[in-house]
Amino acid sequence: MRVALFIPCYVDQFYPNVAIATLELLEKHGCTVTYPLKQTCCGQPMANSGYEHEAEGCSMLFAENFAGYDYIVCPSGSCTLHIKHHLHTEKNAPEEAHIRKTVYELCEFMVDVLKVDTINASFPHKVGMHQSCHGQRGLHLSQMSELNAEPYSKPGSLLAMVKDVELIQLDRIDECCGFGGTFCVAEEAVSGKMGKDRVADHVRHEAEYITGADMSCLMHMEGILKRQNSNTKVIHIAEILNGIDN
Amino acid sequence: MNSTITNHADAAIQFNLDEPRVDWHDKTLWFIREKRDLASHAIPEWEQLREYASQIKNNVLSNLSQYLQEFEKNAIANGVIVHWAADAAEHNQIVHSILKKHQIDRMVKSKSMLTEECGLNEYLEHNGIEVIDTDLGERIVQLAKEPPSHIVLPCIHWKKEEIGELFHKHLGTDKGASDPKYLTAAAREHLRETFLTRRAALTGVNFAVAETGEFVVSTNEGNADMGAHLADIHIACMGIEKIIPQQQHLGVFLRLLARSATGQPITTYSSHFKKPQPHQEVHIVLVDNGRSVHLGKEDFRNSLKCIRCAACMNTCPVYRRSGGHSYHNAVAGPIGSILTPNFDMRANKDLPFASTLCGSCSNVCPVKIDIHDQLYKWRQVLMKEGLGPTTKNASMKMMGWVLSKPSLYNISGKAARLVLKYSPFVVSNKLNPWYKQREMPAPPKESFKEWYKKNRG
Amino acid sequence: MSREQILREVSKNQPAERALPVIDIPVTTTHAEWVEALKKRLDILHVDVREVTDYSAIKAILQQQAVPQERSVTTIVALGDVSTYIETVKEDAHSLEDVDWAIIPAHFGVAENGAMWVTESLIQYRVLPFITQQLAIVVNRKDIVYNMHQAYERIAETNYDFGVFIAGPSKTADIEQSLVLGAHGPKGMTLFLLG
Structure with a gap:
């Protein structure tokens, strides 16, 4: 299972530990994970501000970066939702539809796709x-x-x-x-x-x-x-x- | 209401100066949301009812011209006089002309958001006609010379001590008295006298049935009935979207309306007005005021399905913490924010942004209006129209450009996370609103991308 | 004319036909359960429920409650000897302003919300159930339905000039969400469940 890791820009910049945990967690559960190095941002900050039209470049880049994987997994419901609903570029390439269909938030991916039933972790808090x-x-x-x-x-x-x-x-x-x-x-x-x-x-x-x-x-x-x-x-x-x- | 503030964010700053009051306002409305949950969760078929209501309203919108004519025909056959008003001005003139014809200069009015939308009270007062609002909450805000802050609970922003003070001044109640029972009894006496002496009554319309020509008015207080039945002239004003096809559909809507609004299974009174009483004239004014144009906007037309229950206001975390007046319109909250730009995009361009797009509004909506999706779509329309501030337009353009170039993004990121300069929520600047109530995350020594290249590259 | 202009604009802008749904909400509970649900609901609505077997029982209760100075009217002929019977509209409705008690029948009641369906022919004066200080409604036990869909099935077979669902005394919670009975209409309500 070839999984692309989609890391939100602010997680990349401010919370690398969250990204590392996501990567390791997916690997522990048997995924072959790749992090496309040219990713930046999904474009949601612009789109939610009413500037979907300025996010076209972001969308094209996203489609390029994330084409050709079985799944795309992201530790953020918000960024995942944006891609799922709003990744539409002028090109309207078939990859875009595939991306929209295969992009998952981390938890839903673990439950719905990986069907994880045991987790080896403890958190006494x-x-x-x-x-x-x-x-x-x-x-x-x-x-x-x-x-x-x-x-x-x-x-x-x-x-x-x-x-x-x-x-x-x-x-x-x-x-x-x-x-x-x-x-x-x-x-x-x-x-x-x-x-x-x-x-x-x-x-x-x-x-x-x-x-x-x-x-x-x-x-x-x-x-x-x-x-x-x-x-x-x-x-x-x-x-x-x-x-x-x- | 500070009527000079016509920007939601600025009005919200004012509202939030008194934090305990915000907490009180939030809790009062949340309590109603909880009552709504209890009531709706007690009906196993609740979600099915919402779906039916949504489908019925979709059908109404797709056949509105036919239903309007059917309603008109049946209402006329019932002995009702039907008027058509293209806009607020014509609506106000029609009401005025009916009163003038009968030489009436005093009128009672039960709740009608449409007349708020049209500014009827001001118009009639300007023309020498006294209007007394008879819904208790509306009477309170009327005495205070304010508009309602909520379409179902017009004075939800008032504390009982303040109402006590207002009543002391206007109705002569005891100074310092604030017991709701005492104050309500005083209003009852005052308004009973009014009901008995007015020859004209205006009411709103909750539902108008095309099939029968009847219209239904729902109240808890009985004020619409007290007014209408004692008056020689009953004027009922409605937006053209209030039509429903058949009488049996009332079963669906009356099950949803009060449960969504206040958590009651039905309002105390659901009055079905079909024929006038002997010697009584009943007038219905069908008002367009932008609705027919609104109907043509594919992305936005289904906000015309609204039945004015206000569930979206009660659940909205922003409404609860900014108050109805911050929306500077007769209809506030999430539904107001998607309705009002249809009337005036420029004047209401702030409202689609007065939301986190959390989506709770769409979930409580009894007719399944996609409220939060429309908020998102309005944002796109408004910014495409160039109604955004110039600085925002420029920074968004810049941000879009930087984020579409991985190399620029990486360089910016490396240089002390400079990408964040373009990121709207973290400009590192003392003037930045982020810092007013929050700290920034501590910057890590490297980005994930840098870590990844080092460890997995 | 605004009418033509509005209709033209609406016709032009209304979307393609969307079908009406077929409303199908099956009721699986029994009539006895509906009556129990109704009683529970009325209790929440601050309605005083009296289960009675016949009109003489209603009369006995009314006589017991009667205050000599109070004006009581009814539109039920069987109660004519304990309350003033109104057969038809003779005076201006304003003359009812000092009515303390009004005793009226309902066609049927709805269990899910406690609402009683009353039409003009049952009350003569439309304002009667609103202007009175206290309202009593008499409904036959057999005339209890469960929900509003059943209610409108019954209503569909009838005709009326004015009809109203009444669910308890008049009330308001406009002052700080505190419930107060008797906003403009009746301050209290009694329901006689007959049979």
């Missing part, structure tokens, strides 16, 4: 799960509280395989953290308030760590936690699943 909206409501990584439908959670089912994790309950299980790409600066007042409220829910329930499948939300919440000198930390789910020393 109280952990709060943040449901990032694009992963949850866009990719359906877990059931949404608004719907009258059976609950499930792909990231949750993976965490359940990790030894000694204690998942905490939240008052609002899937409220947005307020990151929202450019929203976090364009609407700073509301974004900051949303982040503070989300973090407070985890802290109130004694989370030692907030985890999730999207580093952007975690980066936003980490910024707030740090400003508050909180002991609660953020950690990407790939790092827990890969097993790290703490």
Whole structure:
């Protein structure tokens, strides 16, 4: 199984450990992983700002970089969703359709494609799960509280395989953290308030760590936690699943 | 409402100056969202109902001209007088002319978002006609000379102590009294007298049935009925999209409406107005005001399916933390943000950006409007129209260029992660809003790409 | 004319035909369960439910509750000796402003939401169930349906000039979401479940 690793630009630059954990995790589960070196960004920051038309170059580059693999796996629901829904260039090459169909967020790839049933990792901490909206409501990584439908959670089912994790309950299980790409600066007042409220829910329930499948939300919440000198930390789910020393 | 602020982000800054109040506003609305969840989760066929409602509304949009004519024909046969208004001005003139003809200069009005949209109250007052809003929440904001901040809960942003103060001033209640029961009783007395002395009543319309020519008005207070049944003239105003094909469809919509709005299984009153009472005139004003043009926009037409339940507002984390007035329109929240650019793209260009695109709005919508997808699409339209700030246009262009060139990206990244200069959320600058409430991540010693080349290259 | 202009523009812009769905929501529960669900629902709606076997039982309750100075009216002829019977509209509706009690029948009730279907022919004055201070509705136990789909199946076979679903006393929560009964209409409601 030839897997291309798609690493969001801010993860590449700020959270290399998340990318390394993703790579190692996929390899542990039998994937042959390649990281196309010429990748930059999926173009979502521009598209969500209303500048899809300026992201054409990004899309073309993405299509070039990621053509010819069985799967493309990304440790971010948001970037995955963008590619799945919005990777359309003027060329409209057949590779684009293949990419849209085979791009997976890491957790859904492990559950739906690899059908992982054991994870050799331990994380003896109280952990709060943040449901990032694009992963949850866009990719359906877990059931949404608004719907009258059976609950499930792909990231949750993976965490359940990790030894000694204690998942905490939240008052609002899937409220947005307020990151929202450019929203976090364009609407700073509301974004900051949303982040503070989300973090407070985890802290109130004694989370030692907030985890999730999207580093952007975690980066936003980490910024707030740090400003508050909180002991609660953020950690990407790939790092827990890969097993790290703490 | 600070009416001078017509930009959501600026209004939200004002709203957030009083954080405990934001917490209170957020919790009050979240409580309604929770009630909505309880009510909808108690109906096993809930998602099926939403699907039916969505399909019925899609059918309505695809046959709207036929249904409008069918409704008109049946309403006329029922003895109702039907008017057509192309825009807000014509709507206001029609209402005014009906009142003038009967020499009426005082009117009661139950909730109608359409009349808010058309600015009817101001127009009539300008023409010497007194309008008293009879929904308690609307009466409160009317006394305070404010527009409603929420389409179902017009004064959700007011605290009971403030309402007590307002009533003390206007209705002579005891100073310092803030018990909701006491205040409601005072409003009841005040408005009962009003109902008994007004010859004209205006109501909104929740649903108008093409098949029968009847229209349905839902309230909890009974104010629409008190007004309409005691008046010689009943004027009902509706947007042309309020039509539904058949009476049986009311079964679907009435099951969804109140559960979505407040978590009640139905409003206290669902009144079906078919024929006028003897010696009574009933007028229906069918209002276009941009809707027919809106109908032609493929990407945006299905926001016309809205039944005004406000579930999207209650669930919206941004609405709850910025308040209805920050949307500077009669209809606020996510649905307002996709409806209002249809009226005026320039004046409402900020609203599609007042969202994180979290998608909760689309999930609670009882008629399955793709609200967050439309927010995304409006952003594209607005920026393509050149309505973005010049600096943003330039930085996005630059960002698109850098990110399409791997070598530039790598160089920028190496040079102290300079790529982030173009990344909207992390310009390392003291003036950057990121730093107001947050720290930046500590920069690692190398990027993943650098690590990968070293270790796997 | 705006009418022609609007219709022309709408016809031009309306999308291609989308079919209406066939509404099919099967009800699997029994009538006895609907009655229980109704009672539960009415309790939540602050409705005082009285299960009675016949009109004499209703009369006994009404007499017990009656306050001499209060004005009570009914549109049920069988209750004419305990309340003033209104046979038809004779006066201006405003004359009902001092009604304390109105006792009216309903065609049927809906279990899922506690709503009672009442039409003009049952109440004579449309404003009656709204203007009264206290409302009592009489409904036959056999006339309970489960949901609104069944309700409209029944309504489809009838004709009315004005009809209303009434689900409890008038109420508001406009002040800080605190529930207050008696916004404009009745402050309280009694339901007589007959038979």
